[in-house]
Amino acid sequence: MKPTASVLTDDISPIAASSAESDIASDEPLALERFLPYRLSVLANTVSKDIARLYAERFGITIPEWRVLAVLGRFGPATSAEICGRTAMDKVQVSRAIARLEEARHVSRSTDPNDRRRASIAMTAAGRRVYREIVPLAQSREALLLDGFSQADREQLDGLLERLRARADELAEPDEGEVGGVV
Amino acid sequence: MKPTASVLTDDISPIAASSAESDIASDEPLALERFLPYRLSVLANTVSKDIARLYAERFGITIPEWRVLAVLGRFGPATSAEICGRTAMDKVQVSRAIARLEEARHVSRSTDPNDRRRASIAMTAAGRRVYREIVPLAQSREALLLDGFSQADREQLDGLLERLRARADELAEPDEGEVGGVV
DNA sequence: GCGTGATAGTTTCATTCGCAACTACCGCCG
DNA sequence: CGGCGGTAGTTGCGAATGAAACTATCACGC
Numbered sequence A, B: 001m002k003p004t005a006s007v008l009t010d011d012i013s014p015i016a017a018s019s020a021e022s023d024i025a026s027d028e029p030l031a032l033e034r035f036l037p038y039r040l041s042v043l044a045n046t047v048s049k050d051i052a053r054l055y056a057e058r059f060g061i062t063i064p065e066w067r068v069l070a071v072l073g074r075f076g077p078a079t080s081a082e083i084c085g086r087t088a089m090d091k092v093q094v095s096r097a098i099a100r101l102e103e104a105r106h107v108s109r110s111t112d113p114n115d116r117r118r119a120s121i122a123m124t125a126a127g128r129r130v131y132r133e134i135v136p137l138a139q140s141r142e143a144l145l146l147d148g149f150s151q152a153d154r155e156q157l158d159g160l161l162e163r164l165r166a167r168a169d170e171l172a173e174p175d176e177g178e179v180g181g182v183v
Numbered sequence C: 001g002c003g004t005g006a007t008a009g010t011t012t013c014a015t016t017c018g019c020a021a022c023t024a025c026c027g028c029c030g
Numbered sequence D: 001c002g003g004c005g006g007t008a009g010t011t012g013c014g015a016a017t018g019a020a021a022c023t024a025t026c027a028c029g030c
Helices: A036-059 A063-075 A080-087 A091-103 A125-145 A151-172 B036-059 B063-075 B080-087 B091-103 B125-145 B151-172
Strands: A107-111 A119-123 B107-111 B119-123
Touching: A036 A063, A036 A125, A036 B036, A036 B063, A036 B125, A036 B151, A063 A080, A063 A091, A063 A107, A063 A119, A063 A125, A080 A091, A080 A119, A091 A107, A119 A125, A125 B036, A125 B151, A151 B036, A151 B125, A151 B151, B036 B063, B036 B125, B063 B080, B063 B091, B063 B107, B063 B119, B063 B125, B080 B091, B080 B119, B091 B107, B119 B125
Parallel strands: none
Antiparallel strands: A107 A119, B107 B119
16 A cells, blocks of 8 residues: 555665655645755755854854844944844844844944934944944955856846745745835 | 035935935945845845745744744755755744744654654644745745746846856855855 | 823843763773 | 764754844824
């Protein structure tokens, strides 16, 4: 009664790979390693961790903190909400990243006198120093990642990722009036 | 002495946007939203969460658990170590996913009599039932994501992602004798 | 002015994570 | 055998997450 076709052997086989390209048809096995969400997840993880290591050990900065610095470095002082919009992190994450950055004296917080709920976050001199050191590190890592990609490759990648992002956003929030997109 | 050019105004401007495009030149600001690692991370997150919701609420299954099922569904019974190799998760994550799946009676564990350290994990009938329900859900979600992508687009995407993955792996482990890659 | 409902941001709490120990077991050398 | 190093998998524990509740503040209507 064994479903002959399938790969359900009893022994602990080494890698098996290949196959399954033919009989995907009907409804059965899903090839995880070809499954886009999975691939994106693994790739993003590998890349993020790799880069995170760079500044984690050197500056004691985490990914969320780096993102906050990146926004401040690019756009200057911003409120927590603005940082949320630009980093695609949620407000809790941003709040905590700011708290840690503030403790490390990389940013300072100043309450808006016109609306005392809001506070403007700005990098300190020390923060800018760190930022200026990290940026080239990050960029060179990105360059390494894209090493061997022609200009055309890069443009294709850019376009495809952008389309995917747009599509993913649509799917994730079937309605929503496009609050303050990342760009 | 203010570095005039910069966007470091004191007031809490609404979005500021634009600007900064000019003085990027020298070495300064990094555009987070153009930064590949960031884009990958955000995209992967959006997609993963979207899909995770599908089976989380319906079957109480988490991403690591789903990945384990995916491997078992595709290749049949496997050891923890094999699952690690195929899912790009680390052994702790796999161990815990298996524990939860076992508790939910989705998989069963049988110790290898020849090496009592190892155990073969197999889906139960219930597990297979869940698997068979999730697969089409996941696939249709992927299809939705790729809706509007021509065959050529897909092939390009596929190739680019694969190259990035290979590159990222290289960068992450500067040496390592390629143990048991995901493919 | 003063409740009422929204908003900015923080805290709480329960869960998840990941590393580093740890346990249990195998295989080999003597 | 009998110990010694190596491997499979688990557990402990501090740190990170995320959803939901909470605090402080504003804006508006009356």
